Amino acid sequence: MNKLDIFKNGVTKENPILVQQVGMCATLAVTTSLLNGIGMGIAVIAVLTGSNIVISLLRKFIPDEVRIPAFVIIIAAFTTIVDLLMHAYTFALYQALGVFIPLIVVNCLILARAEAFAFKNGVVDSIVDGLGMGVGYLVAMILLSSVREFLGNGTLFGINVLPASYEPMMIAIQPPGAFIILGLLIGLVNYLSRRKKA
Amino acid sequence: MKNSYVRLGGILFLIAAISAGVLAFLNDSTKDLIAKNEAMAATSPEVLEAVMPGSVMFNDYADAALVETIKSENGKFVNLQTAVDGSNNELGYVVRTFSTVAGYGGDMELFVGISPDGKITGVNVVSHSETSGLGSRTTEPSFTSQFAGKDATAEITDFDAITGATKSSKSFLSAVNNAISIYDQYLK
Numbered sequence: 001m002n003k004l005d006i007f008k009n010g011v012t013k014e015n016p017i018l019v020q021q022v023g024m025c026a027t028l029a030v031t032t033s034l035l036n037g038i039g040m041g042i043a044v045i046a047v048l049t050g051s052n053i054v055i056s057l058l059r060k061f062i063p064d065e066v067r068i069p070a071f072v073i074i075i076a077a078f079t080t081i082v083d084l085l086m087h088a089y090t091f092a093l094y095q096a097l098g099v100f101i102p103l104i105v106v107n108c109l110i111l112a113r114a115e116a117f118a119f120k121n122g123v124v125d126s127i128v129d130g131l132g133m134g135v136g137y138l139v140a141m142i143l144l145s146s147v148r149e150f151l152g153n154g155t156l157f158g159i160n161v162l163p164a165s166y167e168p169m170m171i172a173i174q175p176p177g178a179f180i181i182l183g184l185l186i187g188l189v190n191y192l193s194r195r196k197k198a
Numbered sequence: 199m200k201n202s203y204v205r206l207g208g209i210l211f212l213i214a215a216i217s218a219g220v221l222a223f224l225n226d227s228t229k230d231l232i233a234k235n236e237a238m239a240a241t242s243p244e245v246l247e248a249v250m251p252g253s254v255m256f257n258d259y260a261d262a263a264l265v266e267t268i269k270s271e272n273g274k275f276v277n278l279q280t281a282v283d284g285s286n287n288e289l290g291y292v293v294r295t296f297s298t299v300a301g302y303g304g305d306m307e308l309f310v311g312i313s314p315d316g317k318i319t320g321v322n323v324v325s326h327s328e329t330s331g332l333g334s335r336t337t338e339p340s341f342t343s344q345f346a347g348k349d350a351t352a353e354i355t356d357f358d359a360i361t362g363a364t365k366s367s368k369s370f371l372s373a374v375n376n377a378i379s380i381y382d383q384y385l386k
Contacts, residue, residue, distance in 0.1 A: 032330040062213075066206045070213050077217035081224055088228040091235040098303075098327050153331050170362050173331040 003128045010132025016109045017140035017182075018189045023107040026100045027141065028178040034157055037145025039093045041138030043082050043101060048110050048137075049130035050078040055118040056126035062119075071114045072105075079105040109137065140185075147181050148172045240309075240324055246281070248322045248342065249292055250311040253281035256292050268384055274298050274305070274376050281311060290314055291385055293377035294324065301369030303327025306336070308370070310377035312350045316386065321345045321374055326366075333366030341367070350378045351386070 016022055023044075030036045054074050055062075062070045083101045086094040094101065104110070113133055118126040149155055152172030154162035171177040239245075246253045256279040259265050265278050276294040283289055290313040296305040306326040311319035323337040335341060341360055348354055353375045359367035 030330075032332075036330060058213075061209070063206055063209060065202075066210050069210055073210070073213050073217050077221060080221050084221075084224050084228045084232070088231040088235065091239065095239070095325075096330060149331070170332075173329070174362075 003125070006125055006128045007132035007135075010129060010134070011136040011139060014133075015136040015140060015189075016133055017137060017144075018186055020109075020112075021186070022112055023109040023137075024182075026103055026107060027144065028175065028182065030097060030100050031141060031145035031148055031178060032152070032173045033096075033149045033155075034142065034145045035093070036096050037141035038138070039090070039097055040100060041134070041141040043086065043097070044104060044107065044109070044137050045131065045134030046082050047075065047078045047104050047107075048113060048134045049127060050081070051075045051110055052113060052118040052126040052130035053123060054078075055114045056121060056123045059119050067115075067119060068111075071111055071119075075110050075114065076105045109133065143185060144178075144182055147185070148177060151181075152177065245309065245322045247320075248339070249309045249320045250281035250289050251319065252283050253289050253311075254284050255282055256280070257282055259291075264384060268380055272376070272380060274373070275380060276307065278380070288314075290319055291381065293380055295373050295376045295380070297369040297373035298376050299369050299372035301326065301328050301366040302333050303329070306366070306369050306373055308373040308377070310345075310374055312377065312381050312385075316350045316381070318345050318348045318350050318374070318378075321370075323370070328363070328366040328369075332360075333363045335360050335363060336366045336370045341370075345374055350381050353378060 010016070014020055017024070017027055026040060030040045051071070051074050055071060058070070058074075079102060082104070083094075086097075086101060113129060117129045121129070146156060150161065150172075151169040152174075154160060154166045154168050169177075172181065241256055246255070259278045259280055268275050268278060272295075274296040276296065279292040279294070281289045281292050290311055293310045293312065294307070295310065296307050298305075304327055306328070307324040309322045309324055311321070313319050321342045323342070326334065326337065328334050328336065341358075344358055345354070354371060357367070357371055359371075
């Protein structure tokens with residue numbers, strides 16, 4: 001597989017949210033506003049790419065028997081790094097995302113890429129895979145959070161884009177709305193990809 | 199067999215030790231900035247103005263023993279401070295407390311300003327984990343301003359909750375009432 005294919009694989013064919021549907025808890029929880037969705041997406045890209053690099057570098061050093069605990073330690077370290085950096089440099093976003101930054105550590109997307117890709121492939125391919133999957137995650141987060149913020153608050157990036165007379169569709173930013181809109185989004189993606197094939 | 203366990207444990211130990219080292223270093227280099235962020239967020243000019251109009255600073259309460267007593271008797275209480283204006287005149291009390299009724303994301307933490315004559319001067323949310331766009335609207339002035347001017351001598355029961363965020367609103371109210379009970383019990 002060449003590099004472009006690996007990247008495209010993460011964004012489209014195996015998009016972590018819209019196709020693989022892994023790591024849903026944080027996805028559903030933080031996509032109440034576009035800014036949160038983008039912030040979370042970037043945090044995941046950082047952790048995913050970082051842990052992919054280190055795991056790929058150490059793949060000959062880590063014995064098979066203890067690879068999972070080793071992955072968990074490395075992923076937890078990167079999550080904590082991102083958590084500390086966001087706490088120090090992007091404080092407002094850190095407050096908005098709250099507990100979901102530390103929870104990146106249990107996002108199964110990251111462990112899945114470590115196990116399925118980084119542990120078996122070279123460093124450069126692993127970086128590309130991390131970026132591809134991360135961008136795929138970010139794109140899906142942007143789609144989901146912009147629809148939810150638009151319908152549920154009448155705003156985008158906190159700026160009013162609909163007339164004041166618009167009555168916000170409250171359910172869109174409540175948890176049930178997250179499931180409904182994500183379901184519709186996945187349905188749309190399936191429809192489009194099937195039509196393309198036919 | 200035994201040897202391989204030692205080897206596996208050793209490798210894991212090594213990975214953990216290096217991770218811990220990196221994190222310790224990063225923690226050390228960011229902790230000042232983080233503390234500054236937290237302090238600024240807690241007492242930015244907007245917060246000062248919202249909690250106690252005219253104040254420029256919150257000082258530690260003079261009677262430290264009383265603060266300790268309240269801490270030991272009221273589990274949700276965080277701190278008691280005095281708000282002062284530019285020429286160091288005391289304007290009133292600032293009670294920092296958690297809510298006694300949990301919201302959707304646990305307890306909310308509030309500053310409640312109370313004037314010496316027993317009126318609430320203002321309320322501001324220090325930290326919360328309520329749903330963004332719903333429960334988080336309890337942090338907005340349109341909601342918090344309704345408490346300013348209310349009597350701090352009796353529990354508040356009558357207030358306008360935010361539509362769709364009743365649980366968060368009630369959690370918010372419980373923190374205000376905890377501040378009122380502290381005022382009534384120790385400061386009146």
